[in-house]
Amino acid sequence: MRFTLRQLQVFVAVAQQESVSRAAVSLSLSQSAASTSLTELERQTGCRLFDRAGKRLSLNALGRQVLPQAMALLEQAREIEDLLSGKSGFGSLAVGATLTIGNYLATLLIGTFMQRHPECKVSLHVQNTANIVQQVAHYDIDLGLIEGDCQHPDLDVQPWVEDELVVFCAPGHPLAQHGRATLKELMEEAWILRELGSGTRRTFDRALGRYPLGLNVRLELEHTEAIKRAVESGLGISCISRLALRDAFRRGSLVPLETPELDLRRQFYFIWHRQKYQTAAMREFLEACRALTAGVERSDEIVLPNIA
The missing domain is CATH 3.40.190.290 (D-Maltodextrin-Binding Protein; domain 2)
Known part of the structure; x- marks a missing residue:
């Protein structure tokens, strides 16, 4: 697998915030860590997911296709994490x-x-x-x-x-x-x-x-x-x-x-x-x-x- 859950988490946050810096704050990451994670996701998959206009990032056509799938996968991962930690999954x-x-x-x-x-x-x-x-x-x-x-x-x-x-x-x-x-x-x-x-x-x-x-x-x-x-x-x-x-x-x-x-x-x-x-x-x-x-x-x- 050429991506990690953390990379998907950063991708979703950037898509929602349209900014790497705001996404980093929402995930309690440094801006450099969030930027590196997004860059690695695009490099490892060979795909561009955002159109860039200065500091503002907006999803391109491929990014819009990937976003709901990434969100669904993260939801499932959270349920698995809850179950493994003894929680109900709710x-x-x-x-x-x-x-x-x-x-x-x-x-x-x-x-x-x-x-x-x-x-x-x-x-x-x-x-x-x-x-x-x-x-x-x-x-x-x-x-x-x-x-x-x-x-x-x-x-x-x-x-x-x-x-x-x-x-x-x-x-x-x-x-x-x-x-x-x-x-x-x-x-x-x-x-x-x-x-x-x-x-x-x-x-x-x-x-x-x-x-x-x-x-x-x-x-x-x-x-x-x-x-x-x-x-x-x-x-x-x-x-x-x-x-x-x-x-x-x-x-x-x-x-x-x-x-x-x-x-x-x-x-x-x-x-x-x-x-x-x-x-x-x-x-x-x-x-x-x-x-x-x-x-x-x-x-x-x-x-x-x-x-x-």
Whole structure:
């Protein structure tokens, strides 16, 4: 074999940092040691992996092909190292989740997972679908739990559980008396919606796409709790996941509206990079997610675990 794991480690760090000096700092190496390691890797293999512009290094076409393979090999090497040192192999796990999943499912799932594997360092990144897709594609996080469509060519997309949006209003709103609304009535209301780029907004816009009518969008907000508070205050009506609203519906602080003309169904998905090695932590966390939703037809039927 014409390269070492240390050389691959330096290569990955330089690719991520686009600088030998910054890569050296991240690996606790001297700059000369990191530079020598990278030079030896390219000399021994007879391949150039970077385009060089002054002190800045950017991956060339071959380097972009090698990067995911090198990262996967290093992940496997870390698992072997953990096993040989008597550890479980659950080193770390970085999960990305869109807002509905992150706020109402992922935190409890991660809490349960960490109770079973206290030695595993877990991080959760909660953002909208577009951002989570980009982070998974760039290897910034291990896997994503998203509520919007993903067409990225480098990612595997696996269905998880069905979800449904619901239009809702405050109990004192005129539409609350009937519990349903026609499309014409909806077009006459002021709306408070999620921001563009969110999975919720994409589903809602797609449902309205067949109708050439405009909405009066009063507010666009990034957080479902802020939307719920705004609707409770009488600022307008909205449409978000039933999962995020089930407690409010039980309390009666918000009221669902039937909208038979709109198809607001959607799917929750798992996503990960096609070339990323699935660690033991990733595999077990995905299994825990699937176990939570076994036999469940829709997300708002999920029985959430209690975290001690």
